[in-house]
Amino acid sequence: MLSAQERAHIAQVWDLIAGHEALFGAELLRRLFTVYPSTKVYFRHLGDQPDEVQLLNHGQRMLQAVGVAVQYVDNLRAVLSPLADLHAQVLRVDPTNFPLVIQCFQVVLASHLQDEFTVEMQASWDKFLTGMAVVLTEKYR
Amino acid sequence: MRNKRPRSEAAARTCFWPIRLTSKLPDTMVHFTTEEKAAVASLWAKVNVEVVGSESLARLLIVYPWTQRLFDSFGNLYSESAIMGNPKVKAHGRKVLNSFGNATKHMDDLKGTFTDLSELHCDKLHVDPENFRLLGNMILIVLATHFSKEFTPQIQAAWQKLTNAVANALAHKYH
Numbered sequence: 061m062l063s064a065q066e067r068a069h070i071a072q073v074w075d076l077i078a079g080h081e082a083l084f085g086a087e088l089l090r091r092l093f094t095v096y097p098s099t100k101v102y103f104r105h106l107g108d109q110p111d112e113v114q115l116l117n118h119g120q121r122m123l124q125a126v127g128v129a130v131q132y133v134d135n136l137r138a139v140l141s142p143l144a145d146l147h148a149q150v151l152r153v154d155p156t157n158f159p160l161v162i163q164c165f166q167v168v169l170a171s172h173l174q175d176e177f178t179v180e181m182q183a184s185w186d187k188f189l190t191g192m193a194v195v196l197t198e199k200y201r
Numbered sequence: 202m203r204n205k206r207p208r209s210e211a212a213a214r215t216c217f218w219p220i221r222l223t224s225k226l227p228d229t230m231v232h233f234t235t236e237e238k239a240a241v242a243s244l245w246a247k248v249n250v251e252v253v254g255s256e257s258l259a260r261l262l263i264v265y266p267w268t269q270r271l272f273d274s275f276g277n278l279y280s281e282s283a284i285m286g287n288p289k290v291k292a293h294g295r296k297v298l299n300s301f302g303n304a305t306k307h308m309d310d311l312k313g314t315f316t317d318l319s320e321l322h323c324d325k326l327h328v329d330p331e332n333f334r335l336l337g338n339m340i341l342i343v344l345a346t347h348f349s350k351e352f353t354p355q356i357q358a359a360w361q362k363l364t365n366a367v368a369n370a371l372a373h374k375y376h
Contacts, residue, residue, distance in 0.1 A: 094354035095361045163338055167357055170345035177346050179281060183264045 062133060062188065069184035073169060074130045081127065084168060085119020086112065091164040099160060102153050129192050136195045148199040155200070158193035165189060231366040233308045233359070240359035244348065245305050253347065254298030255291035257339040259284050261332075264339070268332055297336070304367050311370040319374035330372035337364025 062070070077084050089110070093100050106114045125143060132139040147153055169185065170177045233241075262269050262284050269278050275289040284290055300318065307314040322328045341360055345352045 091354045091357055095358040163341070163361075164357075166338075166342050167345045167352070170342045171349045171352050174346045174349050177342075179260050179263045179285070182260060182342060186264050 061191065062184070065180070066184040066187065067133060069181045070130055070133065070188050073173070073181060073185065074127065076173070077123065078127065081123035082116040082120035084172075085121070085123040086115035087119070087168050088122065088161070088164055089115045089119050091167060092161060095164060096157075096160045099157055102151065102157070126189075126192070129188075133188065136191060137198075140192065140195045144196050144199045147196045152200075155193075155197045158197065159190075162186065162189045162193065231311065231362070231369070233362065236355075237359040237362060238308055240356045241305050241308070241363055244344065244352075244356060244360070245302065247348075248298075248344070249347075250298045250302065251291070251295050253340065253343050254294035254296070256285075256294070257336060257343045258294035258297060259287075259290055260339045260343065261336050262290065265335055268335065271326070271328055271332070298340070301340070301363075301367065304363065304370075308363070308366075311366050312373050315367065315370035316374060319371050322371055323375040330368060330375060333368035333371045334365065337361075337368050340364060 089103075093103075093110070103110065103118070106118060110118075125140070128139055129136055137144075166182060166185065169181070173181070262272065262278060263281050272278065272290075272293075275287060275293075277283040277287060278290075304311060304314060322330075322333075341357065341364065344360065345357070348356075
């Protein structure tokens with residue numbers, strides 16, 4: 061589904077994130093909770109006002125999962141299966157929230173990469189992250 | 202282990218195709234705080250309308266290619282570089298962003314401000330209001346590329362609220 065060019069864009073951007081998953085993840089969550097406060101209902105275990113450490117920890121977990129998806133982009137269903145189970149059976153995050161995370165992810169990438177976040181990068185990452193969201197919600201029923 | 206709880210109705214929308222970026226808000230007046238208005242105004246003062254407008258529209262047409270259906274008369278949209286360089290795309294992008302500029306001056310009455318444009322987009326242009334939400338999201342991403350760290354979460358929140366409210370105002374007169 062992803063062209064060679066799209067995979068290259070994804071790998072290129074991931075190179076910048078790799079090793080800094082916690083920082084990027086924390087920023088993603090900070091933006092998500094600020095711009096879309098209703099998403100906090102899914103993160104009650106982080107408390108009412110999650111502190112920096114919690115954002116870094118949880119952000120790291122989320123971005124590490126993205127890293128796995130980047131590595132196994134041809135086999136998302138298999139590799140994300142445990143996470144898909146988790147979302148379907150335990151977390152039950154309403155599917156309409158995934159585009160909100162994706163939007164914030166794009167803003168994080170855009171603000172860090174600036175000019176380098178070309179439209180081709182944006183298109184590739186939008187497609188890739190949407191693909192991840194589809195897999196994570198596929199077992200909902 | 203099967204989950205026995207009642208499924209959310211929205212879980213029914215787990216189809217492949219684009220999930221709505223924001224849910225449709227009920228028909229209530231949007232209220233912007235003083236801080237939100239300040240956040241919007243401070244950034245707007247530095248926005249290059251020509252550049253941000255044209256880039257936002259170009260990104261919409263490229264990232265979500267089905268939106269090109271609305272622009273048959275725009276000529277060459279066959280490649281990314283064609284779209285980015287298309288003069289009609291640039292002109293229309295600038296026009297749309299100027300309209301946003303108007304929105305920043307009437308944040309207390311967006312529905313009134315966009316009444317005519319709403320009727321136009323429904324009756325003459327036949328644009329799915331989802332496109333307004335998508336374009337609003339593109340504007341935010343372009344602003345982030347331009348303003349980087351200055352595009353703080355709080356500023357992002359104020360602008361996201363504005364673009365959502367403008368999208369709703371533009372959809373308000375649809376029938």
